[in-house]
Amino acid sequence: MFESAELGHEVDKATWKKEQPILREDLLTAQFELLEKKAFPVVILIAGVDGAGKGETVNVLNAWMDPRLIESHALEAPSDEDQRHPPLWRFWRVLPPRGQIGILFGSWYTMPILDRVLRDVDGPKLDQAIDRINRFERMLVDEGVLLLKFWFHLSKKAQKKRLKKLEKDPKTRWRVTKQDWERFEHYDEFVDVCAHVLRRTNQGHAPWIVVEGRDERYRHLTVGKTILGALRRRLDLPEEAIAAPGVLPPAPVSDRNVIATLDLSMRLSEKDYERRLEKLQGRLNALSRDERFGRAGVVAVFEGNDAAGKGGAIRRVTAALDARHYRVHRIAAPSDEEQDHPYLWRFWRRVPPLGHFAIFDRSWYGRVLVERIEGFAAERDWNRGYGEINDFEAELSEHGLIVVKFWLAISREEQERRFQARQQTGYKRFKLTEEDWRNREQWDDYVRAVSDMVDRTSTEITPWCLVEAEDKLWARIRVLETLCERIEERLESL
Amino acid sequence: MFESAELGHEVDKATWKKEQPILREDLLTAQFELLEKKAFPVVILIAGVDGAGKGETVNVLNAWMDPRLIESHALEAPSDEDQRHPPLWRFWRVLPPRGQIGILFGSWYTMPILDRVLRDVDGPKLDQAIDRINRFERMLVDEGVLLLKFWFHLSKKAQKKRLKKLEKDPKTRWRVTKQDWERFEHYDEFVDVCAHVLRRTNQGHAPWIVVEGRDERYRHLTVGKTILGALRRRLDLPEEAIAAPGVLPPAPVSDRNVIATLDLSMRLSEKDYERRLEKLQGRLNALSRDERFGRAGVVAVFEGNDAAGKGGAIRRVTAALDARHYRVHRIAAPSDEEQDHPYLWRFWRRVPPLGHFAIFDRSWYGRVLVERIEGFAAERDWNRGYGEINDFEAELSEHGLIVVKFWLAISREEQERRFQARQQTGYKRFKLTEEDWRNREQWDDYVRAVSDMVDRTSTEITPWCLVEAEDKLWARIRVLETLCERIEERLESL
Numbered sequence: 001m002f003e004s005a006e007l008g009h010e011v012d013k014a015t016w017k018k019e020q021p022i023l024r025e026d027l028l029t030a031q032f033e034l035l036e037k038k039a040f041p042v043v044i045l046i047a048g049v050d051g052a053g054k055g056e057t058v059n060v061l062n063a064w065m066d067p068r069l070i071e072s073h074a075l076e077a078p079s080d081e082d083q084r085h086p087p088l089w090r091f092w093r094v095l096p097p098r099g100q101i102g103i104l105f106g107s108w109y110t111m112p113i114l115d116r117v118l119r120d121v122d123g124p125k126l127d128q129a130i131d132r133i134n135r136f137e138r139m140l141v142d143e144g145v146l147l148l149k150f151w152f153h154l155s156k157k158a159q160k161k162r163l164k165k166l167e168k169d170p171k172t173r174w175r176v177t178k179q180d181w182e183r184f185e186h187y188d189e190f191v192d193v194c195a196h197v198l199r200r201t202n203q204g205h206a207p208w209i210v211v212e213g214r215d216e217r218y219r220h221l222t223v224g225k226t227i228l229g230a231l232r233r234r235l236d237l238p239e240e241a242i243a244a245p246g247v248l249p250p251a252p253v254s255d256r257n258v259i260a261t262l263d264l265s266m267r268l269s270e271k272d273y274e275r276r277l278e279k280l281q282g283r284l285n286a287l288s289r290d291e292r293f294g295r296a297g298v299v300a301v302f303e304g305n306d307a308a309g310k311g312g313a314i315r316r317v318t319a320a321l322d323a324r325h326y327r328v329h330r331i332a333a334p335s336d337e338e339q340d341h342p343y344l345w346r347f348w349r350r351v352p353p354l355g356h357f358a359i360f361d362r363s364w365y366g367r368v369l370v371e372r373i374e375g376f377a378a379e380r381d382w383n384r385g386y387g388e389i390n391d392f393e394a395e396l397s398e399h400g401l402i403v404v405k406f407w408l409a410i411s412r413e414e415q416e417r418r419f420q421a422r423q424q425t426g427y428k429r430f431k432l433t434e435e436d437w438r439n440r441e442q443w444d445d446y447v448r449a450v451s452d453m454v455d456r457t458s459t460e461i462t463p464w465c466l467v468e469a470e471d472k473l474w475a476r477i478r479v480l481e482t483l484c485e486r487i488e489e490r491l492e493s494l
Numbered sequence: 495m496f497e498s499a500e501l502g503h504e505v506d507k508a509t510w511k512k513e514q515p516i517l518r519e520d521l522l523t524a525q526f527e528l529l530e531k532k533a534f535p536v537v538i539l540i541a542g543v544d545g546a547g548k549g550e551t552v553n554v555l556n557a558w559m560d561p562r563l564i565e566s567h568a569l570e571a572p573s574d575e576d577q578r579h580p581p582l583w584r585f586w587r588v589l590p591p592r593g594q595i596g597i598l599f600g601s602w603y604t605m606p607i608l609d610r611v612l613r614d615v616d617g618p619k620l621d622q623a624i625d626r627i628n629r630f631e632r633m634l635v636d637e638g639v640l641l642l643k644f645w646f647h648l649s650k651k652a653q654k655k656r657l658k659k660l661e662k663d664p665k666t667r668w669r670v671t672k673q674d675w676e677r678f679e680h681y682d683e684f685v686d687v688c689a690h691v692l693r694r695t696n697q698g699h700a701p702w703i704v705v706e707g708r709d710e711r712y713r714h715l716t717v718g719k720t721i722l723g724a725l726r727r728r729l730d731l732p733e734e735a736i737a738a739p740g741v742l743p744p745a746p747v748s749d750r751n752v753i754a755t756l757d758l759s760m761r762l763s764e765k766d767y768e769r770r771l772e773k774l775q776g777r778l779n780a781l782s783r784d785e786r787f788g789r790a791g792v793v794a795v796f797e798g799n800d801a802a803g804k805g806g807a808i809r810r811v812t813a814a815l816d817a818r819h820y821r822v823h824r825i826a827a828p829s830d831e832e833q834d835h836p837y838l839w840r841f842w843r844r845v846p847p848l849g850h851f852a853i854f855d856r857s858w859y860g861r862v863l864v865e866r867i868e869g870f871a872a873e874r875d876w877n878r879g880y881g882e883i884n885d886f887e888a889e890l891s892e893h894g895l896i897v898v899k900f901w902l903a904i905s906r907e908e909q910e911r912r913f914q915a916r917q918q919t920g921y922k923r924f925k926l927t928e929e930d931w932r933n934r935e936q937w938d939d940y941v942r943a944v945s946d947m948v949d950r951t952s953t954e955i956t957p958w959c960l961v962e963a964e965d966k967l968w969a970r971i972r973v974l975e976t977l978c979e980r981i982e983e984r985l986e987s988l
Binding site: 055058059061062063066067068069070071072073074079080081103105174289311314315318319321322323324326327328329330335336337359361 | 565
């Protein structure tokens with residue numbers, strides 16, 4: 001992996017003097033074109049051996065490019081806010097929008113590598129992390145991100161020499177920390193682990209570019225030219241030339257599906273309802289105040305047919321909670337900032353800290369429902385959504401959050417009745433739009449999309465709960481009951 | 495202040511049963527209207543004596559209203575991220591956009607009051623805080639926020655009784671903390687300080703509504719009705735019926751102004767420039783790594799005529815810095831999320847943590863420059879901008895951030911030359927737009943607006959540095975020099 005980066009590459013002064021100004025102008029041109037077209041986001045990871053000149057090269061890049069269109073983020077120790085969220089959260093926070101460049105020192109690679117080298121984490125666990133990284137990067141690239149991963153390498157001898165040299169000069173002494181020397185002690189182990197990680201995460205759409213760190217001019221030119229090449233290639237690419245289509249969910253050849261087989265005749269009497277509601281709300285309230293809940297948290301997703309009673313069900317949940325501990329997110333059209341980021345960005349923004357509830361009234365499943373049906377997302381995009389969503393929910397779940405997903409189902413006839421009723425009465429008319437009537441016409445498309453969604457995203461860790469919602473009372477009780485059960489199950493394991 | 499709130503107000507069950515459903519429906523209607531019109535942001539502060547039922551009433555409000563259109567935030571101890579930013583930063587972070595309601599438990603009042611009662615902060619200091627609060631709230635209201643401030647009161651006897659009762663019931667015991675009893679010990683002092691604060695911050699545009707906390711039904715109805723009344727009043731108000739115009743800056747009656755009196759003949763030879771640049775960049779680099787800089791930070795504003803060389807000057811600054819410690823913000827048109835908040839929101843989002851540089855390429859001064867000249871902001875809005883900006887910068891400055899503001903001035907002739915040159919060469923053509931040519935036609939308007947801006951916002955803590963930028967080299971040195979001096983000055987005081 002690192003062989004070519006221990007050969008003592010050098011660039012002489014004359015070459016540098018000749019090439020640097022041209023490279024610089026070309027980079028600027030590419031950068032302005034990127035911005036003007038709002039073409040795509042660029043993420044540059046800078047990783048590698050300590051003392052290999054990562055900071056210097058980034059400073060040079062910033063000097064070459066327009067610093068207004070580039071942001072560098074040093075992601076060192078996570079803040080307390082970071083720690084209350086899943087590990088990927090802090091990277092999502094600094095993800096650049098389309099047209100901009102983000103440079104990350106320290107990335108999603110840092111912790112898995114250090115955990116393996118310095119802490120007690122075993123090989124299989126590292127490979128799990130690698131797998132997650134690969135899926136995450138695949139998603140970024142599919143979402144249009146240009147991802148460049150640079151690895152700055154130094155041989156053991158060269159690293160020692162370099163650290164000593166930095167330490168000797170009073171001007172650079174501050175850059176060598178005790179930690180650097182500690183890590184140097186583990187050089188061989190470190191390089192072994194890194195070689196493994198690099199090999200397993202080196203993919204066509206996001207390859208590692210290993211750069212020998214010894215010679216400054218060589219390093220700067222290599223990085224600069226690689227970035228320029230990648231930018232130009234993407235900028236010059238015709239829009240259509242992207243990604244081959246995947247395999248679609250099978251077309252239904254039978255009338256049976258998870259929605260059609262629901263028994264919508266389930267009912268609950270007013271009396272039963274009141275009794276059970278009170279009990280369940282008490283139970284939920286107690287769970288939310290359980291000391292262990294501080295190490296958990298809930299992400300509850302409410303999807304369902306229009307007028308299926310999502311709002312009413314949500315209110316029965318929130319009524320049991322302290323207003324300080326939940327937040328309800330109504331998901332409608334994305335804002336323009338959200339549109340300039342990969343689609344999951346707007347949900348990552350809303351991931352709750354541990355100990356809290358986030359309730360989503362519609363959610364990321366819009367990707368495989370409305371966006372699929374209305375054609376807002378291209379086929380290849382919504383089709384990869386299933387896997388991306390599973391990965392996203394796995395991240396939440398592994399961090400301790402309990403992901404509970406409800407589909408509230410009503411019949412076409414019941415929907416018509418509810419629409420009519422809404423039109424008549426007071427504040428409810430606000431809830432009914434032209435769009436609702438339009439959606440109705442696509443009833444069959446929705447049935448199919450929902451059925452595909454359940455098949456592909458109901459997993460062992462985040463199953464769908466299909467709720468027969470023809471009777472509102474029945475539906476609310478089912479929601480509360482499921483929520484309580486899922487929380488209890490998790491708290492018992494803590 | 496609290497007399498009326500110790501009278502033992504009560505609402506009987508029958509009244510409650512009759513009024514509650516009507517209030518509820520009216521609130522929902524108002525809330526949907528608010529959302530549909532994206533009318534204005536609503537901020538509800540909940541403050542007052544411990545045990546006076548703040549949490550309960552907020553939960554009831556959430557149950558009454560649509561929880562999807564309302565967010566409650568408990569602002570307790572600041573996180574480490576909060577602490578690295580000015581105190582107001584965390585409130586800006588949770589400010590609702592237009593059409594939404596935000597409920598804040600704990601607010602900008604909490605710390606000043608506790609500091610006075612429990613810590614060693616004296617009266618004049620409290621009054622300073624009060625003054626800042628008044629100015630902040632005035633700005634929010636002027637920006638269209640509907641601000642409702644509720645104070646929940648209990649007499650000393652009632653508080654004691656209430657805390658004991660809560661403690662006795664195992665279901666509510668968790669709500670009484672040691673801190674509550676500690677604060678109870680200071681009841682008299684606490685109420686005295688609060689009365690003072692309430693009196694001084696009780697204003698027509700943002701009055702305090704003092705609510706007796708003893709009786710639940712009374713409390714809920716009072717708060718609910720107040721909110722409904724305020725919402726309806728604002729929703730039914732015709733757009734035009736807002737705020738009387740203020741006093742504009744005087745029209746110029748002489749040709750002399752701060753811009754016209756600049757000596758644009760200042761020049762620097764290439765040789766002098768190189769020598770001084772290197773020295774200044776070294777000095778700035780050393781300052782940025784000074785141990786004391788971790789308790790400071792820089793907010794640098796670059797404004798100037800189009801083509802005055804802002805970008806070039808910024809690059810000479812960033813070249814001296816480590817890329818991990820600065821961020822450059824190019825300020826263009828606001829995003830739609832930004833447009834749904836008070837205009838300073840988008841700058842608060844970008845306030846750097848201590849120890850960092852934030853460099854603004856154009857800034858909040860757009861309010862009194864382009865927005866004034868193009869008529870993007872109404873006269874009454876840009877005219878109050880001067881004071882609001884001074885307050886904003888004072889917040890930054892008091893937190894330790896060094897605010898440095900540059901106006902880069904060139905002559906009209908020089909601008910024409912630079913525009914022509916840009917049109918010819920390579921990547922620079924990206925920098926020239928139709929708008930630039932249009933702006934040129936308003937040269938005189940800009941001179942006047944800049945002169946007013948300097949007169950009104952060059953303060954003792956955040957003075958403007960007017961830079962003669964006809965010669966780029968001269969301008970860059972002047973910028974670097976000023977920046978170094980301002981930082982040194984601050985670090986010496988630390």
